[in-house]
Amino acid sequence: MRNLMKLFTLLVLLGVTATASAQDLKFGHIDLQALVQLMPERATAETDFNTFQTELEDVLGEMQQNYQQKLQELEQLGEEVSEVKRNAKITELQDLQQRMQNYQQTAQQQLQQKQGQLLQPVFEKAENAIEKVAKEQGLIYVFDAGAGVVLYKSNQSMDLLPLVKEELGLSNN
Secondary structure (H helix, E strand, O other): OHHHHHHHHHHHHHHHHHHHHHOOOOEEEEOHHHHHHHOHHHHHHHHHHHHHHHHHHHHHHHHHHHHHHHHHHHHHOOOOOOHHHHHHHHHHHHHHHHHHHHHHHHHHHHHHHHHHHHHHHHHHHHHHHHHHHHHHHOOOEEEEHHHOOOOOOOOOOEEOHHHHHHHOOOOOO
16 A cells, blocks of 8 residues: 555656646747748749749740741652651651650659759758757747648747748848
């Protein structure tokens, strides 16, 4: 009985200690995408990306025009043209069509790489600012509320967006 009383007292003390330390935990949240949208570096990256995309589309447009021109040449060949010449034109069209398909695949990969390359420094800057503010506020976790992963956040969770905006000099936006 005496051991049971000691065990009960120990459990109560552990429970009180755990409750007291749990109240010291500080959590924060931020919408990372909303923050990035406010950053001027994102607008610059978007402009650079759009320029790159336009260049790729221009090259594809030229290839398509060339294809249409070759197709018209094939259609304009009369009945008197030799089968060898007709087959050569058809093969040329097929090769051009294959090159266009390959170019589209390569261009899509290049676009994805370019987007990552341009946006990576923007996200790094945002994440560094979030980390700095979180440390200053003594937070142990910061959740990305915009990612849709946080299912619940209490009013005790600190919204870091205003503080991070200030850290990045975006407080006017």
